[in-house]
Amino acid sequence: MRRRLIQSTLAVVLVVIAVFGVSLVIVETRTISESARERVESEAVRLASIVDSRILAAEKITPDLLGDQLGGDQYAVIRIPGRAPIEIGDKPDGDVIEATRRGEERETVTVQEPRSAVFREVGRTLLIIGAVALLAVIAAVLLALRQAGRLASPLTDLAETAERLGSGDPRPKRKRYGVPELDRVADVLDASAERIARMLTAERRLAADASHQLRTPLTALSMRLEEITLTEDLSTVKEEATIALTQVERLTDVVERLLTNSRDPRTGSAVTFDLDEVIQQQLAEWRPAYRQAGRAIVSSGKRHLKAVGTPGAVAQVLAALIENSLMHGGGTVALRTRVTGNQAVIEVTDEGPGVPADLGARIFERAISGRNSTGIGLAVARDLAEADGGRLEMLQASPPVFGLFLSRTPVRKPEEDERTVR
Template sequence: MRRRLIQSTLAVVLVVIAVFGVSLVIVETRTISNSAQERVESEALRLASIIDSRVLAEEKVNANVLRNPVGKDQYVLITMPGRAPIEIGTKPQGDVIHSTQHGEEGETVTVQEPRSSVTREVGRTLLIIGLVALLAVVAAVLLAVRQANRLASPLTDLAETAERLGSGDPRPRHKRYGVPELDRVADVLDSSAERIGRMLTAERRLAADASHQLRTPLTALSMRLEEITLTDDPDTVKEEANVALTQVERLTDVVERLLTNSRDPRTGSAVTFDLDEVIQQQLAEWRPAYRSVGRAIVSSGKRHLQAVGTPGAVAQVLAALIENSLMHGGGTVALRTRVTGNQAVIEITDEGPGVPADLGARIFERTISGRNSTGIGLAVARDLAEADGGRLELLQAQPPVFGLFLSRTPPARKPDEPHPTVR
């Protein structure tokens, strides 16, 4: 591209120089020729006037008297009645420019000048025109190279940016070039880079959330299947199989919710449900795990509370908090329900050391963990709570008390929207 830009610029300059240069040469040649002819004619008239004045004054008219006014390249022939011709200068050979004038006293003055003098002057003019044209070409080359670099370099940068986007590096460059069209392309590429970066971040976040949220129901399902393999009692097998089926349904709900959140994190299916059912379900799922480490999990507080939200999402939030107490807490884990204003609150506490002072409210940030864990469990739990219009807070650091706040008022429905049902 750079070479084509230089070639096209040079072609335009050369065409302009050729058109105007040829026209200028023709005009200057004619001008110089006309000036030489006028100079010879003017010289002949001047000499005729001098001769007339000297004849009238009865002064001598000879070559010595008239030599000084005559140019060195000119030849003059003067003829007067009754006198010998007077010659001044050397008669030129070849093509000449000449003029003949007649005086009032009958004299004839002929002035000749070799055309070579005109040729020399034309040559000097052509040399000047050629030098100017050469300077114009050099200036055009420099300008063309500068413009080519100004246009080609940004295109190279933009191509590299597009290649980086294609190779998975979505960092915007925020580089502009002072050319509106190229800056527009750079704006589009930077916007695309930011969108791709957000998409990649969302995909990574989805993968991390899926890994964390699927781990708990899979672990519970594995425990139920182990119980089945260790017993021969048909009733126990049937009971554990029913619980396993419940876990499979919950696992399906988690997958569906993950896919929904990947499209729109605020898209939920909030309904009015009984908190006791979700809490008792979590107690039943986690008691074996707590029993295996010599700990207990209990519930207390106000019963038969109705809350608005997605039961599956609330169950995942409680599971994340219960698992967090199992991994980082100690002693008995208690789930207490209460009412504050128009909100139902579930508090989860244990008898462990609590949240370190250096973490504080940062406990809900991703990658923040008091121990060697993923650090995304509480962040995912808060996102799930907020997606249902609730909130998850750390009410007390030591001993740790987490509070899940859920609205008790059903969301406003559109006129054509059907009543939600609990799955």
């Protein structure tokens, strides 16, 4: 591109020089020739007037007397009736420019100038025109180099940006070049980089959430299957198989929930459900793990509470809190239910040291963990709670108390309000 731009600029300049330069040479040559002819005629008129004045004054006319009246290259012949011709200067050889003027005393003055003087003047003019044309060519090449660099460098940067996008580095460069067309391309590439970055972030978040959310149901399902392999009692096998099927259904619900949240984190299918059923399900699911750890998990508080939300999502939130207490807490874990205003609250607490003071409210941020864990469990739990119109808060740091707040009144949908108005 750089070479093509230089060649095209140079071609344009050469065409302009050829068109205007040739015209200028023709005009200047004609002008110089006309000027030389007018100069010779003017010299003839002037010399004739001088001769007239001297004849009238009865002065003697000699070549020495009139020698300083002509230029160095000019030659003059004065013919006076009854006298010998008077020659002034050296007679030129070759082609000449000649002018003859008759005086009032019947004398004739002829002035000649060699045409070579005109050629020399034309040559000097051509030399000046050629020098100007050469300077114009040099200036055009320098300007073309500058413009080529100004255009080629941004294109190289844009190519590097596109290559980075293709290699998986979606960082926008946010560099502009002062050329509207190139800046437009840079804007599009930066916007594409931001979209790709958001897509990659969403994919990584989905993968992290999926690995975290599926780990607990898979662990519980594995434990049920181990129970089946270790027993020969048919009734126990049926019971464990039924529980395993429940775990499979929960896995399916978790996967659907993850996919739904990846498309739109606010799309929930909230219904009115019994909190006791979800709590008892979690107790049954986590008791084997707590027994292995030599700890207990219990529930207390108000019974037969109804709440609005997605049972699967609420179960996942409670599972995250219970698992968090198992990994980071100590002693007995208690699930307490209570009512505050129009909300049902499930509190999860344990007898451990609690949340470190340096974490505080940051405990719900992704990648924030008090120990060597993923740091996404509580963040995912809060997202799930908010997707159902609830909220998850840390009510107390030590001993730790986390509260899941759920509405007890179904949220009226816009279409229901519209039917009511009608």
